[in-house]
Amino acid sequence: MAQPSVPEADCLLLADWRGVPAVARGAAVALGNFDGVHRGHRAVLGAAHAARPDLPLAALTFEPHPREYFRPDDPPFRLTPLPAKRRALEAAGCRIVYALPFGPELAAMSAEDFVEQVLHRGIGARHLACGADFAFGHRRGGDIAFLAQAAEARGIGLSVVPPVADAEGTLSSTRIRRALQDGYPERATRDLGRAWEIAGEVVHGDKLGRVLGWPTANLWLGRHLEPARGVYAVTVALPEGREVKGVANIGRRPTLGGDPQTRLEVHLFDFSGDLYGQEIRVRLVNFLRADATFAGLEELKAAIAQDAEDARRVLGLEARGP
Ligand SMILES: Cc1cc2nc3c(=O)[nH]c(=O)nc-3n(C[C@H](O)[C@H](O)[C@H](O)COP(=O)(O)O)c2cc1C
Numbered sequence: 001m002a003q004p005s006v007p008e009a010d011c012l013l014l015a016d017w018r019g020v021p022a023v024a025r026g027a028a029v030a031l032g033n034f035d036g037v038h039r040g041h042r043a044v045l046g047a048a049h050a051a052r053p054d055l056p057l058a059a060l061t062f063e064p065h066p067r068e069y070f071r072p073d074d075p076p077f078r079l080t081p082l083p084a085k086r087r088a089l090e091a092a093g094c095r096i097v098y099a100l101p102f103g104p105e106l107a108a109m110s111a112e113d114f115v116e117q118v119l120h121r122g123i124g125a126r127h128l129a130c131g132a133d134f135a136f137g138h139r140r141g142g143d144i145a146f147l148a149q150a151a152e153a154r155g156i157g158l159s160v161v162p163p164v165a166d167a168e169g170t171l172s173s174t175r176i177r178r179a180l181q182d183g184y185p186e187r188a189t190r191d192l193g194r195a196w197e198i199a200g201e202v203v204h205g206d207k208l209g210r211v212l213g214w215p216t217a218n219l220w221l222g223r224h225l226e227p228a229r230g231v232y233a234v235t236v237a238l239p240e241g242r243e244v245k246g247v248a249n250i251g252r253r254p255t256l257g258g259d260p261q262t263r264l265e266v267h268l269f270d271f272s273g274d275l276y277g278q279e280i281r282v283r284l285v286n287f288l289r290a291d292a293t294f295a296g297l298e299e300l301k302a303a304i305a306q307d308a309e310d311a312r313r314v315l316g317l318e319a320r321g322p
């Protein structure tokens with residue numbers, strides 16, 4: 001019988017395990033939260049594909065992240081909110097992404113029911129892959145040993161992938177979050193295999209930037225993790241597909257009295273145009289300095305000029321005269 005095939009160009013995003021279209025059933029399915037889609041996650045995806053290259057590759061993940069559901073008052077911690085996760089999973093070869101709504105029903109579901117109702121009957125998985133520490137079902141009651149026998153009983157294959165590690169230890173989303181909070185975006189880049197980015201819509205600020213001579217496109221962090229506050233050399237993906245270089249501040253503008261919420265402000269080099277309302281993606285390349293409180297606007301302006309020069313140098317741009 002011919003295998004189901006999912007059109008090459010499309011990555012199907014499905015938010016339910018019920019009513020799955022026939023074309024998506026019978027996949028090789030990688031299981032996990034996949035926040036970041038880092039090199040370790042991609043090893044799990046790679047194992048699923050390597051075991052069954054004849055099947056479409058799917059990732060099964062949850063939205064919201066279970067931790068967002070269980071601890072809604074925690075500060076935002078996501079490396080990849082869903083749109084970014086989907087893009088990264090697609091880039092890693094996924095043709096189907098399940099973002100199952102994590103709520104009371106899934107939180108209460110036993111491991112047995114998860115395998116039977118969701119993986120077997122629901123999405124019709126033919127092969128599964130997960131990391132060695134994967135646990136699932138009510139109170140994480142299902143471990144790898146359970147999954148192995150439950151999968152085998154249903155004729156479903158299973159690949160268990162050992163942790164990806166380097167000299168500093170095991171690669172994990174937690175390690176990447178810590179690197180970003182400590183001001184080491186280049187470590188995040190290494191572990192992710194791409195620069196970490198904050199995506200969002202450009203909103204109106206106080207219109208002070210252009211008065212200072214440094215117009216900045218402003219974004220809220222939303223569900224993204226808050227990285228170390230301070231100044232970064234960045235690259236920015238514009239909606240039209242172009243990537244431009246810039247200098248960004250992530251902080252609460254203590255010089256101006258302090259804001260209640262952290263924002264990202266980015267000045268794009270050699271650019272003029274209206275970005276309001278547009279979705280941009282700001283990729284952190286290097287941390288240049290911590291957020292500071294200056295004595296006044298002239299001092300702030302001088303610091304920004306120095307930051308811009310530093311960022312240009314780090315990013316390999318020609319220095320710009322005063
Ligand atoms: C490269 C760069 C570095 C900045 N560093 C600081 C800083 O250390 N402390 C601070 O209070 N504000 C800092 N700012 C924020 C400015 O206060 C902000 O750009 C200005 O208030 C304009 O705000 P607006 O976009 O709402 O008009 C920085 C901005 C840029 C572009």
Ligand SMILES: Nc1ncnc2c1ncn2[C@@H]1O[C@H](COP(=O)(O)OP(=O)(O)O)[C@@H](O)[C@H]1O
Pocket residue numbers: 202203204205206207208209210211214215216217218266267268269270271272273274275276
């Ligand atoms: N080189 C540039 N870098 C960033 N934004 C720019 C640039 N040139 C023009 N802009 C536009 O100017 C706006 C920022 O100006 P600014 O005075 O800082 O206003 P706001 O306080 O609303 O952010 C951006 O949202 C964007 O539309």
